[in-house]
Structures are given as C-alpha cells and as structure tokens.
Amino acid sequence: MSKVTRFSRASLSVMPWKNGGGTTQEIASWPQGAALDSFGWRVSIATIAAAGPFSVFPGIARSIMLLEGDGVRLFTHDGRIEHRLDMPHRPFAFSGDDAIDCTLLGGASNDFNVMTRHGQxxxxxxxxxxxxxxxxxxxxxxxxxxxxxxxxxxxxxxxxxxxxxxxxxxxxxxxxxxxxxxxxxxxxxx
Incomplete structure (x- = not known):
C-alpha cells in the first residue's frame, strides 16, 4: 500500500521564478525529485505577482485554478485563448504547448496548478x-x-x-x- 503524505500550504518551500514574476510551492511531483523537463505529473501552488508570459511546457496538459486574489487574464497573442481566471475554485485547462501570456486583474493572486505529461x-x-x-x-x-x-x-x-x-x-x-x-x-x- 502506498504511503499517504500530509502537507500544509504554510510549510511548503517557496521557489522564486527565474523571471521574477512570482513564486511556486510544489506540493508533489512524480517521479519524486524529477526535473521540470522530466516529470510525469506535478501539482503546485503559484503566486503570480507580475504580468508576463507563462513558461511553455511542450507535451504537457495543464490546469489552473484561482485560490485567492483578484486573478489574471490569460491569453495568446493569436487570439485562440482569452480567459479571465477571476472566479475562485473553477479549474481552467489548457495546453502547455501554448504561448500563454497573462496580465493581473488587480494585485497578486495564488493559483493551484496541475500538469501531466501527454501519453503518460x-x-x-x-x-x-x-x-x-x-x-x-x-x-x-x-x-x-x-x-x-x-x-x-x-x-x-x-x-x-x-x-x-x-x-x-x-x-x-x-x-x-x-x-x-x-x-x-x-x-x-x-
């Protein structure tokens, strides 16, 4: 039987983004310790503190959900995606292949993120x-x-x-x- 691991948002490590626009708290990934280019799945909480592009994750299905804050507007420059993530607890699915940009709808927001590798x-x-x-x-x-x-x-x-x-x-x-x-x-x- 697998081990169940308890966690608390308050005790998760905070990792700043390379672009300075926010932070991530990883809840779990598999296989454990996998890098961003080799995980099978990953669940995390992000704080989006500044407008800017999302990282592209080729071959990854993504789901994002607002937890707290004013939210963000997610969009692609070709107009295929236009979504206001401003209602808490409503997941929005999109492809990690898409070059998504975001603007803040107010202050910083916290978001729940799920990523899974296509085909796995x-x-x-x-x-x-x-x-x-x-x-x-x-x-x-x-x-x-x-x-x-x-x-x-x-x-x-x-x-x-x-x-x-x-x-x-x-x-x-x-x-x-x-x-x-x-x-x-x-x-x-x-």
Missing part, C-alpha cells in the same frame, strides 16, 4: 462542496480549500491536504461545514 498521465480536477466518494486513482492530491474535511481516517483543515503516488487509493470525503470546499485531483494513466 491525465488528471481529473474537481472541486467538491459535499460528501463524495472519490474513485480510485494510483496518484493524487486532496487539498482543503475552505473549512475542514474528513478524508477516510484523516482530518484536513483549510490549507492542509494529502498526496499519494504509485498505488490506487479510494477516498470518502466528508465536509465538516456547509461552506467547505475540497479540490480532488485524480491522476491516472493516459
């Missing part, structure tokens, strides 16, 4: 506000976005979560308040 993995990203059974997945991440959640035998409060790799896990998610929200990321073979 795909991610199902859902935000839950009610009790639910989360189908088995060999890899995944659960993060309490608001309120506290009972996840099988574990309790995660806002900003806390669990991740696992390399063995199927099934979860029973039970909110402890009406306004509770949980992001559930199931990562399965492509």
């Amino acid at each position: 993995w795909r991610a199902d990203v859902r935000v839950l506000g009610h009790a639910a059974a989360i189908e088995p997945a060999p890899h995944g991440v659960l993060l309490a976005l608001r309120g506290a959640w009972r996840l099988n035998d574990e309790t995660c409060r806002e900003g806390e979560g669990l991740h696992w790799a390399d063995a199927p896990r099934t979860w029973q998610a039970m909110p402890e308040s009406e306004d509770a929200r949980l992001v559930a990321v199931r990562i399965v073979p492509a």
Whole structure:
C-alpha cells in the first residue's frame, strides 16, 4: 500500500521564478525529485505577482485554478485563448504547448496548478462542496480549500491536504461545514 503524505500550504518551500514574476510551492511531483523537463505529473501552488508570459511546457496538459486574489487574464497573442481566471475554485485547462501570456486583474493572486505529461498521465480536477466518494486513482492530491474535511481516517483543515503516488487509493470525503470546499485531483494513466 502506498504511503499517504500530509502537507500544509504554510510549510511548503517557496521557489522564486527565474523571471521574477512570482513564486511556486510544489506540493508533489512524480517521479519524486524529477526535473521540470522530466516529470510525469506535478501539482503546485503559484503566486503570480507580475504580468508576463507563462513558461511553455511542450507535451504537457495543464490546469489552473484561482485560490485567492483578484486573478489574471490569460491569453495568446493569436487570439485562440482569452480567459479571465477571476472566479475562485473553477479549474481552467489548457495546453502547455501554448504561448500563454497573462496580465493581473488587480494585485497578486495564488493559483493551484496541475500538469501531466501527454501519453503518460491525465488528471481529473474537481472541486467538491459535499460528501463524495472519490474513485480510485494510483496518484493524487486532496487539498482543503475552505473549512475542514474528513478524508477516510484523516482530518484536513483549510490549507492542509494529502498526496499519494504509485498505488490506487479510494477516498470518502466528508465536509465538516456547509461552506467547505475540497479540490480532488485524480491522476491516472493516459
């Protein structure tokens, strides 16, 4: 049985971006310790503090979701993508092959990011506000976005979560308040 790892947003390492426009806190990646050009999947939280281009990740499917802040406008210069990421807890999927640019809609924002390598993995990203059974997945991440959640035998409060790799896990998610929200990321073979 795989090991489940607890994490807290408050204790994740903060890595500045090379372009100075923000920071990233990696929650988990697989294989563990893989570089940005060799991961199979990666889940992180980013702080976008300045307008500018997103890094291009060829062969990667991406999903981004606003956690806190005013949000950003995501766009391509050829007009194919035009999206306001200004509503919290609504995932937006796009290709890492696209040259995405962004402008701030106000101050800095925090965003939840999921990346999977085409042909290897795909991610199902859902935000839950009610009790639910989360189908088995060999890899995944659960993060309490608001309120506290009972996840099988574990309790995660806002900003806390669990991740696992390399063995199927099934979860029973039970909110402890009406306004509770949980992001559930199931990562399965492509």
